[in-house]
Amino acid sequence: MPTAIVTGQPVPGSALENDLRSLGFDVRTAADASEAETLLAAAPAGERVALVDARFVGHPHALRLGLTDPRFPLSAIPGAVTAQPAARQALTRAVARETPAGGGTALAVDSLADRIVTALDADGGEVHRPELGSLVAAVPADPQDRNEARQAVAAVDDEAIRLKSAVKSRDGFFTTFFISPYSRYLARWCARRGLTPNQVTTASLLTALIAAGCAATGTRAGFIAAGVLLIASFVLDCTDGQLARYALKYSTLGAWLDATFDRAKEYAYYAGLALGAARGGDDVWALALGAMVLQTCRHVVDFSFNEANHDATANTSPTAALSDKLDSVGWTVWVRRMIVLPIGERWAMIAVLTAATTPRITFCVLLVGCAFAATYTTAGRVLRSLTRKAKRTDRAARALADLADSGPLAQGLTRVARRVSLRAPAYTALAGGAVVVLAAWLALYGSWWPVLGALFYVLQSPLAVARPLKGALDWLVPPFFRAAEYGTVLVLADKAGVNGALPAAFGLVAAVAYHHYDTVYRIRGNAGTPPAWLTRVIGGHEGRTLLVAVLAAVLTASQFTVALTVLAVVVALVVLAESIRFWVSAGAPAVHDEGEPA
Numbered sequence: 001m002p003t004a005i006v007t008g009q010p011v012p013g014s015a016l017e018n019d020l021r022s023l024g025f026d027v028r029t030a031a032d033a034s035e036a037e038t039l040l041a042a043a044p045a046g047e048r049v050a051l052v053d054a055r056f057v058g059h060p061h062a063l064r065l066g067l068t069d070p071r072f073p074l075s076a077i078p079g080a081v082t083a084q085p086a087a088r089q090a091l092t093r094a095v096a097r098e099t100p101a102g103g104g105t106a107l108a109v110d111s112l113a114d115r116i117v118t119a120l121d122a123d124g125g126e127v128h129r130p131e132l133g134s135l136v137a138a139v140p141a142d143p144q145d146r147n148e149a150r151q152a153v154a155a156v157d158d159e160a161i162r163l164k165s166a167v168k169s170r171d172g173f174f175t176t177f178f179i180s181p182y183s184r185y186l187a188r189w190c191a192r193r194g195l196t197p198n199q200v201t202t203a204s205l206l207t208a209l210i211a212a213g214c215a216a217t218g219t220r221a222g223f224i225a226a227g228v229l230l231i232a233s234f235v236l237d238c239t240d241g242q243l244a245r246y247a248l249k250y251s252t253l254g255a256w257l258d259a260t261f262d263r264a265k266e267y268a269y270y271a272g273l274a275l276g277a278a279r280g281g282d283d284v285w286a287l288a289l290g291a292m293v294l295q296t297c298r299h300v301v302d303f304s305f306n307e308a309n310h311d312a313t314a315n316t317s318p319t320a321a322l323s324d325k326l327d328s329v330g331w332t333v334w335v336r337r338m339i340v341l342p343i344g345e346r347w348a349m350i351a352v353l354t355a356a357t358t359p360r361i362t363f364c365v366l367l368v369g370c371a372f373a374a375t376y377t378t379a380g381r382v383l384r385s386l387t388r389k390a391k392r393t394d395r396a397a398r399a400l401a402d403l404a405d406s407g408p409l410a411q412g413l414t415r416v417a418r419r420v421s422l423r424a425p426a427y428t429a430l431a432g433g434a435v436v437v438l439a440a441w442l443a444l445y446g447s448w449w450p451v452l453g454a455l456f457y458v459l460q461s462p463l464a465v466a467r468p469l470k471g472a473l474d475w476l477v478p479p480f481f482r483a484a485e486y487g488t489v490l491v492l493a494d495k496a497g498v499n500g501a502l503p504a505a506f507g508l509v510a511a512v513a514y515h516h517y518d519t520v521y522r523i524r525g526n527a528g529t530p531p532a533w534l535t536r537v538i539g540g541h542e543g544r545t546l547l548v549a550v551l552a553a554v555l556t557a558s559q560f561t562v563a564l565t566v567l568a569v570v571v572a573l574v575v576l577a578e579s580i581r582f583w584v585s586a587g588a589p590a591v592h593d594e595g596e597p598a
Contacts, residue, residue: 001026002048004067005039007112010054011146019060023068025050033099033112040095049091050082053111057149058137059158065130066137069248072128076117079139087125094119111139135161163188166246173334175344179238186235187242197244201257204236208265212272215354218279226272227355233265234347252525253583260517262343263299267292267510269350270363274503277359285502286494287363289509293486294367296513298374300403300479303520305381307399308392308475341373385472397468402519402529403478404469407540410462417466425464426476432460433484436545440491447553450492454542454549457484461542482516485541489548493564496557504561507568512544515575522582534578538571 004025006017017027030036036051043049050067056079066077073087083091094116120127136153140146166187167180190200211229214222240258244250274288338345349369353362406414439453464477486509493505515530515538522529539547544567551563 001044002050003028003039003043004050004052005030005036005043006052006054007032007036008054014054014057016052016054016056019063020050020052020067022060023064025067029054033095036112037092037095037099040092045088046085048082048084049088050080051091051095051113051116053079053113053139055111055139055146056080056137057140057146057153059135059153059156059161061158061162062132062135062137064162064248065132065135069128069130069250071250072126074120074125075128075130076113076120077130077132077137079111079113079137081113081117081120081127090120090123090125091116094123094125114139133161162246166242168241168245171337172342172344173338174348175238175342178348179235179344180242183235183238184242184246187239187246190239190243191247195243197240197247197249197254198251198257200236200240200243201254201261204233204240205261205265207236208233209268212268215269215272215359216275216279218276222276224355226269227351230269230347230351230354234344237262237265237343252527255525256518256521256583259521260514263296263513263517266295266347267513271503271506273354273359273362274506280358282358282360283502284360284363285506286490287360287367289490289493289502289506291363291366291370292506292509292513293483293490294370294374296486296509296516297479297483298370298377299520300482300516301374301378301381301476304400304403304475304478305385307403307523308396308469309390310396310399311393339373340377341369346370382473382476385475388472390472392470394468397470397474399523400469400475400478401465402523403516404465404481405478405516405519405535405541406461406465407538407543408536409458409546410465410540410542413459413462414466417462425467425469425471426473426480428460429464429477429480429484432457432464433480433487435460436484436549437487437491440488440495440549443492443495443552450488450549451546451553454488454546458542458546481541485512485545488545489564492548492552492560496552496560498557498561501557501561501564504564504568508548508564508571511568511572511575512538514579515571518575518579527582530575530578530582534574537574544571 002025004020004027006020006027006029009031010029020027028039030039040049040051048067052063052067056063058077058079062077063080066075066080067082069075070084073084074090075082081091097119098112098115117127134156135158136149136156138145138149140149163184166184168175171180207229211226211233214229215226216222237258240254244254270288270291274285277284341349346366346369350362350366353365436450436453436457439449439456442449442453461481464481469475469477489505489509493501515534519530521527538544547567548564551567552560555563
């Protein structure tokens, strides 16, 4: 249990100790800095500890924000400071500096907690100070100030602010106006019953899987139920993040579960629609796989662009200035958020079309909408990249190289590739990807065309990552690699022309996409990247592309289907086992990822 040390003389009628206990703290009292130092040394080493001035007056939620957020090793508000185990040593040093020699009592009018925060700042400690807004957190110096502070506390609805802050600061139109107005109250209901964000995330996944099962029945009643359940799943998906913000229950595992389960839900639903269509005699597996490929590539564009510009300097451009100007006009903000088809709008569209039309129409509209959104967002980011003068860091270059997912073949050729003077990695990746997908299309004219294209792709891919990816458009390298690999699998499975080939390809792309999402969220959580052995075992993007091309060339269509199925199962088992092992045992710092609306 975390420990809160209340310093100074007790104040009659103060609710401070009760507020701290309601936040889960074991409360101890210390008359002076010397006694606080003793209690600090006695506090459990593996738990959070806080120092709070006994004169503190403020909202309970101000204390919650300042003392319980798991994302920050050191955090403070006026009159209170806290340290997690990783920062206990720094806090101990700061308290020791405020303890008089010989253990006597030092007379100080100002707050001991505030003096300790000043000492931490002087030592170079990164002390988080949450934005309190209209919440009150103060250490009154006299009875009149205390009375005014208490009146200020009474004038502000602590719970209303807490509920409002539970909603994501930037979200899509559908989520903001049709989901969040009531899902925040569902989040509070969950918090009061001790439910965790991860439990709500799991409930959202199960609801979506049931929706996919309903869609797979192929009946109109099943399609209607699927649409309703998909919206219900999305409500729970919004609730888990709002619960995390409401209760300040953040974790790296939670952010990873939320993100990966979103993709699992959506792609499982695509598979359910395809199965339902097949029951009605309509084969839409190619459309389902195409939708998954397009949506995954959209996300890779988002991830790569954000990582490339995560800490870029001089990060300005006329295009960015125009975008900021448009954001100052209210209606343009919502229009621009809607046309990128974020998850709320996308799932609402899928749900309505599922209930009212057919799977084929649903996928066709989805593909057109996602293609337009991808063109709009990618074009804007390309313009920003070409017109800004930004110096990208080594961290950004490493992140892009990790997102590229180069396997042993590309890594083995990289040393040779570095001797080639190359100034356009993005164009090289685009050329290699275009050639291998085009060669896959030529499979009808000769089964070895895909193999030749894949060999060219294997030779080209090291050239794209031979040097640090710091160029203006180098963030496009990972998306081009994803489009090439996924597109090759899609085309070759479609060309096989036998039942089961496209569903097997769907499974393979889903397994590989999971690996790529897993890499993204390790980077975002500052938790490193997947181990080198994993990349070697599953071959990297170029190795898998070559393997699929060779299998398509040497096997019959039915054998190729079996091979894709086996490959999908092997990749899924390996990446899932390693991913689950890592996220359950990693102990990475807690994060809360607002994520992209898409």
